[in-house]
Amino acid sequence: MAKKQSNYAYIGIAFSLLVFGIIFIPKIVDRVKVGDITRNESRSKKVLTNSDPVVADLMYLEINGVPKKVPPFSFVNQDGDVITNKDYEGKVYLVEFFFTTCGSICPRMNRNLVQIQNTFSDAEDFGVASFTINPEYDTQKVLKAYADNYRMTNPNWHLMTGDKEAIYALANIGFNIYAGENPNVEDGFEHSGNFALIDKNGFMRSRQDDFGNPKIFYKGIISEEEKEDEDGETQEISMLKADIAKLLKEDLVK
Template sequence: MSTKKTNYSFVGIAFIILVFGIIFIPRIVDRIQGGDVTRSESRSINVSSDSEAFVSDLMFLEINGKPKKVPSFSFINQNGKTITNKDFEDKVYVVEFFFTTCPTICPRMNRNLVQIQNTFSSFENFGVASFTINPDYDTQEVLKAYAETYGITNPNWHLMTGDKDVIFELANIGFNIYAGENPNVEGGFEHSGNFALIDKNGFIRSRKDNFGNPKIFYKGIISEAEKEDEDGETEEISMLKEDIAKLLKED
């Protein structure tokens, strides 16, 4: 092929490119400005964290394959106000069953809860639900005095009293936390020293054990300072604090 012919070919190709640019590029620009052309094909879509709900790695307690939700309840708190499960909506909270004249585990449980209260004092959406299992003695006035003695200041910490049978049903069936009367034990009542952790949507949550199953509850008797009890059981208050913080970040 001659040099002259080759130059003609290059001129022809250049002319075609020029014509294409004059005719089609303005049209493409108009389509982009008009919103007809998107760029999602050539780059990944960046989804803002605000548009996607954050869920922590904590597990749900499941009953018959369904996450267990806190049942409805209605009791009177230490200030004489009616408190229901609705008052805890959009809040992360810890549940305990106790009684004010308990001579054994309750004082230790509530000192631990006060420490947790103080850790999350700046969070308006953190609370505690304390249900007395001796409502005949633990009136609103008794609960108020108890709250003052222990330094309970969180406005979302409700110490509640009501019908004994309803409270026992709430403990044993609603939260799967054992509570009952026993005249043969010191104090006349026996109950679990565990805490339940509830998320903002009212579901019982916990972390996994070594086998991948939910731990369900947190030991409430042993303090962080103690590390472990005389039987070698380790404390879980630090674990509970970590998991409260996780749930507070959930949407």
């Protein structure tokens, strides 16, 4: 009698396992497929995550569907050294076009850049590329004095001068930042007050606007302290700092 009861027990267990397999295993598989299970916290998952490149949630500026990369350039900096785009490889950096005799927006732009420089003073892979649009006046010696006056101390901050046409092509075509001569305006030159943000791999990056498109540039004139200008335009230096920090955490893809 005891033996027959034991057989019934085994049959009951087997039947329960069969029912469990039919009902619950497919559900578990489905949950794994959609990621609704704690394997995301497993050690194997952490290893895979750590092996994958870190990519910030910032958009790429695309031209005809292709991410826009910084074009080759070669100019002389404030120390008399030849600087090319390769000197910025592996670095997150900002780009501006300015001139030293500018009495309107350039001082405001560069005070903001110095403030950003000081925020990331410990980041060896952060830099700034400043291109003068008045290279005939802004010689290496003039740029050196300008850098000293504004306390531009970051070793990766290069104020560059060179062939005027090459600089204008780099601004208007290479970075899509307007720069040009205009004898009818004060100081004789016109240029954008925006900054371009470049990642470690040389691509132009930015966050998206309200329509899901890349903002492309960051306003460089209004300071954090001012908050907004007389036209109600809000400052974007805080936003820029946050995005620089994101890109500094990205991996360099070789």
